[in-house]
Amino acid sequence: MLFTDGWFLVLVLATMAxxxxxxxxxxxxxxxxxxSLVFYALNQVAYLPLLLFSIGFNALVSQAVFFRRDLxxxxxxxxxGVAVNLALLCFFKYGGLLGRALPDALxxxxxxxxxxxxxxxxxxxxxxxx
Numbered sequence: 001m002l003f004t005d006g007w008f009l010v011l012v013l014a015t016m017a018x019x020x021x022x023x024x025x026x027x028x029x030x031x032x033x034x035x036s037l038v039f040y041a042l043n044q045v046a047y048l049p050l051l052l053f054s055i056g057f058n059a060l061v062s063q064a065v066f067f068r069r070d071l072x073x074x075x076x077x078x079x080x081g082v083a084v085n086l087a088l089l090c091f092f093k094y095g096g097l098l099g100r101a102l103p104d105a106l107x108x109x110x111x112x113x114x115x116x117x118x119x120x121x122x123x124x125x126x127x128x129x130x
Contacts, residue, residue, distance in 0.1 A: 019032065050088075
């Protein structure tokens with residue numbers, strides 16, 4: 001969905017109406033989160049689970065780092081969180097490049113690396129990863 005699309009205007013107006021409705025005042029944050037997920041799903045619904053995984057994983061890692069009394073375990077959780085996020089980013093950003101660089105025996109039809117050629121870059125992955 002482009003920002004000049006009519007559906008974007010509908011989504012913005014519905015979000016603003018729900019956000020400023022006095023009855024829903026205590027639900028303002030969930031309204032914005034739901035609106036953001038709807039906006040993302042209207043662009044690439046296939047990658048919505050990836051976004052939800054990233055949100056959930058980062059929330060869990062953040063809680064693990066924050067509530068650990070042992071500094072060594074907090075550092076391990078932080079390093080693991082950064083490593084997983086960078087691995088996802090590298091896979092989606094450079095997987096196609098790696099697939100094209102592999103020999104035809106590996107990346108050709110039926111080869112074990114063929115799936116790398118089929119991976120599309122999710123919209124905004126750099127934004128929501130960093």
